[in-house]
Amino acid sequence: MTQISVRVDGVTYADDVEPRTLLVNYLREQVGKVGTVVGCDTSNCGACTVLLDGVAVKSCTVLAVQADEAEVTTIEGVAAPDGTLHPLQRAFHELHGLQCGFCTPGMIMASIDLLRDHPDPSETEIREGIEGNLCRCTGYQNIVRAVQHAAGEMSGRARSDGPASDRSASPADVDTAAAPHAVVRA
Amino acid sequence: MTVTEDRAATGAPEKEVGKPRRRKEDARLITGRTLWTDNLVLPGLLHMSVVRSPVAHARITGIDVSAAQQAPGVLAVLTGRDLADEQGSLPCAWPVTPDMVNPGAPAVAVDQVNHVGEAVAVVVARSRAAAADALELVDVDYEPLPPVLDMEAALAEGADLVHPGTASNRSYHWVFDGGEAGTAADTEQAFADAEVVVSRRFVQQRLIPAFMEPRSVVVQPQGDNYTVWSATQVPHILRLMLSMVTGIPEHKVKVIAPDVGGGFGGKLQVTPEEVLTLLAARRVGRPVKWTETRSESLMSAHHGRDQIQYIDIAADREGNVKGLRCRILADMGAYLRLITPGVPVLGAFMFIGIYKFPAYRFECDGVFTTKTPTDAYRGAGRPEATFAIERIMDELAVELGMDPLEVRRKNWIRAEEFPFTTAAGLEYDSGDYEAATQKALELIGYDELRAEQRRRRESGDPVQLGIGFSTFTEMCGIAPSRVLGSLSYGAGGWEQASIRMLPTGKVEVVTGTSPHGQGHETAWSQIVADQLGVPFEDVEVLHGDTAVSARGLDTYGSRSLVVGGVAVVKAAEKVVAKARRVAAHLLEASEDDLDFAGGSFSVRGTPGTSVSIQEVSLACFTSHNFPEGMEPSIDAEATFDPENFSFPHGTHICAAEVDTETGRVTIRKYACVDDIGEIVNPLIVEGQVHGGLAQGIAQALYEEAVYDADGNLTTGTFVDYLVPSAADLPHFDTGNTVSPALANPLGAKGVGEAGTIASTPAVVNAALDAVRHLGVTDIRMPLTPERVWRALQGGGDGGDRATAGTTAYGGAQTETTAGVSTPQSSLGGDR
Ligand code: FES
Numbered sequence A: 001m002t003q004i005s006v007r008v009d010g011v012t013y014a015d016d017v018e019p020r021t022l023l024v025n026y027l028r029e030q031v032g033k034v035g036t037v038v039g040c041d042t043s044n045c046g047a048c049t050v051l052l053d054g055v056a057v058k059s060c061t062v063l064a065v066q067a068d069e070a071e072v073t074t075i076e077g078v079a080a081p082d083g084t085l086h087p088l089q090r091a092f093h094e095l096h097g098l099q100c101g102f103c104t105p106g107m108i109m110a111s112i113d114l115l116r117d118h119p120d121p122s123e124t125e126i127r128e129g130i131e132g133n134l135c136r137c138t139g140y141q142n143i144v145r146a147v148q149h150a151a152g153e154m155s156g157r158a159r160s161d162g163p164a165s166d167r168s169a170s171p172a173d174v175d176t177a178a179a180p181h182a183v184v185r186a
Numbered sequence B: 001m002t003v004t005e006d007r008a009a010t011g012a013p014e015k016e017v018g019k020p021r022r023r024k025e026d027a028r029l030i031t032g033r034t035l036w037t038d039n040l041v042l043p044g045l046l047h048m049s050v051v052r053s054p055v056a057h058a059r060i061t062g063i064d065v066s067a068a069q070q071a072p073g074v075l076a077v078l079t080g081r082d083l084a085d086e087q088g089s090l091p092c093a094w095p096v097t098p099d100m101v102n103p104g105a106p107a108v109a110v111d112q113v114n115h116v117g118e119a120v121a122v123v124v125a126r127s128r129a130a131a132a133d134a135l136e137l138v139d140v141d142y143e144p145l146p147p148v149l150d151m152e153a154a155l156a157e158g159a160d161l162v163h164p165g166t167a168s169n170r171s172y173h174w175v176f177d178g179g180e181a182g183t184a185a186d187t188e189q190a191f192a193d194a195e196v197v198v199s200r201r202f203v204q205q206r207l208i209p210a211f212m213e214p215r216s217v218v219v220q221p222q223g224d225n226y227t228v229w230s231a232t233q234v235p236h237i238l239r240l241m242l243s244m245v246t247g248i249p250e251h252k253v254k255v256i257a258p259d260v261g262g263g264f265g266g267k268l269q270v271t272p273e274e275v276l277t278l279l280a281a282r283r284v285g286r287p288v289k290w291t292e293t294r295s296e297s298l299m300s301a302h303h304g305r306d307q308i309q310y311i312d313i314a315a316d317r318e319g320n321v322k323g324l325r326c327r328i329l330a331d332m333g334a335y336l337r338l339i340t341p342g343v344p345v346l347g348a349f350m351f352i353g354i355y356k357f358p359a360y361r362f363e364c365d366g367v368f369t370t371k372t373p374t375d376a377y378r379g380a381g382r383p384e385a386t387f388a389i390e391r392i393m394d395e396l397a398v399e400l401g402m403d404p405l406e407v408r409r410k411n412w413i414r415a416e417e418f419p420f421t422t423a424a425g426l427e428y429d430s431g432d433y434e435a436a437t438q439k440a441l442e443l444i445g446y447d448e449l450r451a452e453q454r455r456r457r458e459s460g461d462p463v464q465l466g467i468g469f470s471t472f473t474e475m476c477g478i479a480p481s482r483v484l485g486s487l488s489y490g491a492g493g494w495e496q497a498s499i500r501m502l503p504t505g506k507v508e509v510v511t512g513t514s515p516h517g518q519g520h521e522t523a524w525s526q527i528v529a530d531q532l533g534v535p536f537e538d539v540e541v542l543h544g545d546t547a548v549s550a551r552g553l554d555t556y557g558s559r560s561l562v563v564g565g566v567a568v569v570k571a572a573e574k575v576v577a578k579a580r581r582v583a584a585h586l587l588e589a590s591e592d593d594l595d596f597a598g599g600s601f602s603v604r605g606t607p608g609t610s611v612s613i614q615e616v617s618l619a620c621f622t623s624h625n626f627p628e629g630m631e632p633s634i635d636a637e638a639t640f641d642p643e644n645f646s647f648p649h650g651t652h653i654c655a656a657e658v659d660t661e662t663g664r665v666t667i668r669k670y671a672c673v674d675d676i677g678e679i680v681n682p683l684i685v686e687g688q689v690h691g692g693l694a695q696g697i698a699q700a701l702y703e704e705a706v707y708d709a710d711g712n713l714t715t716g717t718f719v720d721y722l723v724p725s726a727a728d729l730p731h732f733d734t735g736n737t738v739s740p741a742l743a744n745p746l747g748a749k750g751v752g753e754a755g756t757i758a759s760t761p762a763v764v765n766a767a768l769d770a771v772r773h774l775g776v777t778d779i780r781m782p783l784t785p786e787r788v789w790r791a792l793q794g795g796g797d798g799g800d801r802a803t804a805g806t807t808a809y810g811g812a813q814t815e816t817t818a819g820v821s822t823p824q825s826s827l828g829g830d831r
């Protein structure tokens, strides 16, 4: 057993962990942060993504002891203390970027990291930026829209100035959630 | 929770149905406040792990559990022998023929293992780690038997048998002959008379549902009662089946499906592990949890598809179809699970698609192999059927030198011909294939793409462009109970809903459907808001707990809205009828003089006199002033059994680029227009279509469960089984036409499977269209660069996929940083 001290979502924990304990298991089983989930055993799915000292990591690839003296942010800690949602959480909700929601915590954490590095990402940059996170439900399109929408909101920019080849989440998308979804009554 | 939405501040309430309501479910999912089964911790909780067979086919000659039993923290090690008398056989609810061979399926193998990953023992220990550690200490002796892997070889005379004591590896032979059934002309005659016959062999590769939430079960024994939490699509079916399998009386078992992270048919099952967790908890008398690893999931959770299809189409020279003949081999895997044998039968009626075939015959053999059992995977039988017909229509067009869309148009049912009874005997209620096709052509920019295709062809561009169609229909909304009965299915297809009016005017809706991503809490709220005239926010939808939702048949087969949603409508109608009587009493008016609108009863022609349904609800609670002879409640429940399936349809068009130098297929554009009848929530519908497309495209381009010559699954992790990432999929342009369903008052047809069913052949047709002029006539799915390249070089269909080494994939992955790494190397494109 090794003693570690980790700050998780603003609270400091001092715990004994086995050297082999993965960060994700420490978070889930010892800290009770079950919002972070496990989707695979080969570090392919990204469901377990958290921020470690502000950088997104797959917490199934990090040992708990490696997080000693570090700051961990999980999906449970991204909303403001008064409960105001993070712009990405709002955007996933607004643009239907989730169905079963199992991938969502990891997607949101990976997207936070993506938007820090690329505040104004193109569709391609988003698709490639979240490629380490698998979603089986959504086909990703609304996730991409949500990240674009949040990017616009976070930088206070209108999103109509994106590269022409990339589709951005226009207000029309947001309002109807269906454009360019067309309906014809037969 | 801070997810809220403003209600439009208008006078008359807007209709909720049809609005893109943001989902109620999201609040807990986007904040990590979700109750996945694996999140559950109970006092005294123990953990179970499963010893699994590393060999495909072998007799178990001995198991030594002594070392495992002595390991720290281990409470019990249970083998098949230990549980043989209490485990029963896992259920198969669909004996498709009276003489179907079902050798039975133990939850844990007793004498013999029949696929890699089959359970041979379980360990129950204090912690997850202790249970996993002790697995290594269980010593099993296997006496190998020859693996049975190839369906055609498995049916040959003298083939090695999967199950001892069976006469062959054939489980059943199932036939639908339109001539014999009186729904179509004689097929043999149609082929004898035909001017053109095109025959093809298509391979539906084996797929893995790969829901993102691994399966998990927690069982809490309390006296002789058992509460089972399971990541399942089918809590009601599971409760019944656990009781029937183990003999624990049904009223002593309660099943809860908490938040469930996707299913796609993969959680439409009664699994060995659900039975084993229950038996283990009963043995040790404490709560037990089992959660699978992804590798366990890919290896042992049921697989899907896996058919060999021999398709013959007959036509005249003008392209009018005359007959269709299908011979199918369907891989059951090692055992018959819940609806394993029925999956091909669900497809049997859909091979003729949207076309007016005068003659039709379908026959199918269910074949045992030493592989993981197959069962439902999104579409279940209908993607296989749609692939066959939409591929063979293209082949016919090529044979006749006609445009593929022209051949389709010549033969499809025209809008004015509905309702139309097909050669398979189904009555399609409504649709407009031409309208959907026109819309899809516009969405994709068809003429420009064809022009570009010509340019690339003429210039000999190394990257060729192709356009593929799929004008599909499907039967869903499972299902009219009588029809299921005629197909020998073991249950009905009704659905149940009840509505409870609370004293404060809030509304609880209990549904028998069991959502796991589909947004029923939102959509059902919209339906009830309209029906009862109450605010959307005032409706709470309860589901997934058999103690709360006592009756139901759960969620699969695109049935939830068109059966379960309709049950909600019917229950609401009963609530309004009861409330009307109370309102009449309160208003001292005749029931016949009352109008009900916007949640209020008012006396016709007497403005200013009205009573709201909330006031009626409160009046029921107090019961101080209530109609004589009426019980003081306006709560109601309803069970809805549909008269017919529903038949969504649509036109999907894929434009694909094929790099003739590397073999890589890239989807350039994808457009689809689906007609799923009336839409309750366009946001949810669009999401269902997107997700469905992703899975159908993945079958065409990426996914395949591969076994090596010894019967080992070589795609047993997410490194090797390519679930596509965002970078592997295109943008989708989606649209709808609306031909309301006639079989239900919502006019809805179901959307859960449409995208998956339709998209696969569109993609393959597109890729072939790009390279046909180079001599390629077929490419086996998935269309990996390796296969496409081989087909381009040497003809043929690209052949089997290499069973080891995964460089054949087209996706942006091949490597992993499995194991432990530093934070710096542990995120991003490492797949
Ligand atoms: S659980 Fe960490 S990447 Fe899958």
Ligand code: FES
Pocket (backbone or CB within 6 Å): A097, A098, A099, A100, A101, A102, A103, A104, A134, A135, A136, A137, A138, B212, B261, B262, B517
């Ligand atoms: S929403 Fe279900 S896996 Fe992404």
